[in-house]
Amino acid sequence: xxxxxxxxxxxxxxxxxxxxxxxxxxxxxxxxxxxxxxxxxxxxxxxxxxxxxxxxxxxxxxxxxxxxxxxxxxxxxxxxxxxxxxxxxxxxxxxxxxxxxxxxxxxxxxxxxxxxxxxxxxxxxxxxxxxxxxxxxxxxxxxxxxxxxxxxxxxxxxxxxxxxxxxxxxxxxxxxxxxxxxxxxxxxxxxxxxxxxxxxxxxxxxxxxxxxxxxxxxxxxxxxxxxxxxxxxxxxxxxxxxxxxxxxxxxxxxxxxxxxxxxxxxxxxxxxxxxxxxxxxxxxxxxxxxxxxx
Amino acid sequence: xxxxxxxxxxxxxxxxxxxxxxxxxxxxxxxxxxxxxxxxxxxxxxxxxxxxxxxxxxxxxxxxxxxxxxxxxxxxxxxxxxxxxxxxxxxxxxxxxxxxxxxxxxxxxxxxxxxxxxxxxxxxxxxxxxxxxxxxxxxxxxxxxxxxxxxxxxxxxxxxxxxxxxxxxxxxxxxxxxxxxxxxxxxxxxxxxxxxxxxxxxxxxxxxxxxxxxxxxxxxxxxxxxxxxxxxxxxxxxxxxxxxxxxxxxxxxxxxxxxxxxxxxxxxxxxxxxxxxxxxxxxxxxxxxxxxxxxxxxxxxxxxxxxxxxxxxxxxxxxxxxxxxxxxxxxxxx
Numbered sequence: 001x002x003x004x005x006x007x008x009x010x011x012x013x014x015x016x017x018x019x020x021x022x023x024x025x026x027x028x029x030x031x032x033x034x035x036x037x038x039x040x041x042x043x044x045x046x047x048x049x050x051x052x053x054x055x056x057x058x059x060x061x062x063x064x065x066x067x068x069x070x071x072x073x074x075x076x077x078x079x080x081x082x083x084x085x086x087x088x089x090x091x092x093x094x095x096x097x098x099x100x101x102x103x104x105x106x107x108x109x110x111x112x113x114x115x116x117x118x119x120x121x122x123x124x125x126x127x128x129x130x131x132x133x134x135x136x137x138x139x140x141x142x143x144x145x146x147x148x149x150x151x152x153x154x155x156x157x158x159x160x161x162x163x164x165x166x167x168x169x170x171x172x173x174x175x176x177x178x179x180x181x182x183x184x185x186x187x188x189x190x191x192x193x194x195x196x197x198x199x200x201x202x203x204x205x206x207x208x209x210x211x212x213x214x215x216x217x218x219x220x221x222x223x224x225x226x227x228x229x230x231x232x233x234x235x236x237x238x239x240x241x242x243x244x245x246x247x248x249x250x251x252x253x254x255x256x257x258x259x260x261x262x263x264x265x266x267x268x269x270x271x272x273x274x275x276x277x278x279x280x281x282x283x284x285x286x287x288x289x290x291x292x293x294x
Numbered sequence: 295x296x297x298x299x300x301x302x303x304x305x306x307x308x309x310x311x312x313x314x315x316x317x318x319x320x321x322x323x324x325x326x327x328x329x330x331x332x333x334x335x336x337x338x339x340x341x342x343x344x345x346x347x348x349x350x351x352x353x354x355x356x357x358x359x360x361x362x363x364x365x366x367x368x369x370x371x372x373x374x375x376x377x378x379x380x381x382x383x384x385x386x387x388x389x390x391x392x393x394x395x396x397x398x399x400x401x402x403x404x405x406x407x408x409x410x411x412x413x414x415x416x417x418x419x420x421x422x423x424x425x426x427x428x429x430x431x432x433x434x435x436x437x438x439x440x441x442x443x444x445x446x447x448x449x450x451x452x453x454x455x456x457x458x459x460x461x462x463x464x465x466x467x468x469x470x471x472x473x474x475x476x477x478x479x480x481x482x483x484x485x486x487x488x489x490x491x492x493x494x495x496x497x498x499x500x501x502x503x504x505x506x507x508x509x510x511x512x513x514x515x516x517x518x519x520x521x522x523x524x525x526x527x528x529x530x531x532x533x534x535x536x537x538x539x540x541x542x543x544x545x546x547x548x549x550x551x552x553x554x555x556x557x558x559x560x561x562x563x564x565x566x567x568x569x570x571x572x573x574x575x576x577x578x579x580x581x582x583x584x585x586x587x588x589x590x591x592x593x594x595x596x597x598x599x600x601x602x603x604x605x606x607x608x609x610x611x612x613x614x615x616x617x618x619x620x621x622x623x624x625x626x627x628x
Contacts, residue, residue, distance in 0.1 A: 013438070013439050013442055013443055014439060014443055014444075015404075015443035016404070016443050016445055016448055019401070019402055019445065186397045186398075187392040187394055187397045187398035188397065188398050188399055188400045188408075190360055190390075190392070190398075191390070191392065191398050191458075191461065192400075192411065192412075192415075194358055194360055194385050194389060194390055195385070195386075195411065195412030195415055195416070195464075195465070196382045196385050196386060196412070196415060196416055197411070197412070198415075205400075205403075205411060206400050206403075209400070209402040209403075210400065210402055
């Protein structure tokens with residue numbers, strides 16, 4: 001065959017850059033998303049190398065130097081209500097705060113995507129059953145649900161993670177279901193079906209690649225919500241317990257000092273704000289980079 | 295009749311239940327395809343025409359078994375579907391090219407992977423499948439070296455539709471169903487793709503079911519034409535018979551709505567007014583009687599069956615042509 005000799009010809013095939021390399025290329029040209037990513041990376045590094053970066057022991061306090069203002073010699077960000085170094089506590093706090101922010105979203109991504117894709121692809125009664133069950137959880141405001149679950153399970157990091165994971169499964173399952181339902185109706189799925197492919201093969205080759213991206217983008221947007229909820233749980237005494245440094249908890253314990261040292265008391269909130277907005281901006285950038293039509 | 299047709303559909307029925315009531319109760323039934331029968335002879339092209347919603351696409355999906363009929367039988371090469379031939383085997387022999395060239399290609403797969411997917415699913419080795427994909431790309435006029443590694447959004451509509459055709463050919467099918475496959479393309483590109491389809495048919499001995507709302511294109515491509523109205527066959531016959539001597543008033547109206555280059559043949563009045571009636575509650579009797587200028591009392595009461603006219607395989611479902619129907623215009627040209 002002529003085409004056979006053509007394909008054996010030494011001239012190489014033109015290969016278009018793959019979808020993801022295009023996404024990365026577009027992302028790299030987005031200054032806001034890149035800056036947000038830089039902030040996130042800095043936070044992660046800070047959490048990982050906290051013992052090397054922190055100037056003081058975050059647990060040791062001296063009551064004689066309580067609530068020093070920002071700029072005190074030896075304590076650049078002041079001290080908290082027990083005289084512990086704020087800078088060190090904020091650096092160590094990144095560990096628990098990021099853990100509480102990111103882990104539930106990843107766990108929920110796994111289960112939510114599984115539920116949503118199954119419901120969307122199978123459709124019919126399975127869809128109704130799964131999605132109405134999810135709706136029951138969705139009916140509660142996420143804050144209330146997290147508080148109720150944590151309250152029932154008892155305070156602690158693990159229970160906090162568990163309740164936050166459960167809180168995020170419904171919204172992710174919703175998005176996964178609607179994206180999958182949209183993809184399932186497209187003609188390339190029909191064409192694959194016409195070629196005799198099994199449902200598992202169709203899901204693996206044609207569905208996952210087209211739905212995981214949008215679901216992932218949505219999930220990254222939830223990281224900021226998770227951070228805030230986790231901080232909220234700690235603030236209410238349902239998440240991390242003192243004396244662990246965690247931004248939400250620090251915000252809680254410093255709230256009495258708001259009239260004495262307002263700037264110091266606001267620092268943990270500032271960290272939460274910066275982290276969550278960075279995740280949000282990065283997720284926005286990822287969304288537009290993944291849009292082929294733009 | 296033509297001896298032993300390649301494909302035969304007998305009394306196909308497909309009704310879609312409209313859901314929406316509480317607990318999935320039905321709000322009504324869309325009679326998308328109602329008692330449709332036709333044969334395909336090997337190597338011919340059957341054109342299917344009709345307005346939107348007349349059941350053309352549902353018929354196409356029934357032919358390739360993407361949806362299964364509520365009633366009726368499908369026979370391929372004398373073998374009854376579900377009894378002598380499996381759905382899987384039928385799908386391999388009857389492939390389909392869809393209208394939307396973009397939606398019918400997975401945006402994450404290269405052209406090579408898109409074409410090779412079907413053969414791989416059916417047990418071909420990846421190397422063989424890739425080679426086959428390159429051959430098919432070449433056959434539909436796309437240089438494999440340039441196009442095999444590309445993604446759908448990097449191709450034009452015409453190029454994508456060529457890839458879709460290549461994918462349909464990957465199984466060496468006997469029948470290819472073209473559901474409005476060229477309708478979304480520019481006229482010049484459409485002509486190129488039509489020529490490609492004609493070449494492929496001659497080369498590979500394919501049989502086509504060509505669905506379109508463009509009567510000129512159907513006339514150019516088809517050997518026989520089936521006119522559908524509200525899920526039923528109004529008229530079926532050779533392209534000459536249908537276009538030069540339409541027997542059904544609906545066919546005549548459709549044809550007179552065709553744009554003509556000849557000023558003498560242009561008409562000012564609209565041959566048909568209004569939309570087709572709702573297929574949820576189609577009119578009793580002849581479904582066309584609500585819009586037919588020849589409608590008589592019998593038309594509203596009795597559903598006309600297909601009646602054979604003189605001329606090869608020419609059949610029409612109209613009381614005007616059915617002997618003893620008491621239609622006032624019985625025997626008068628439509």
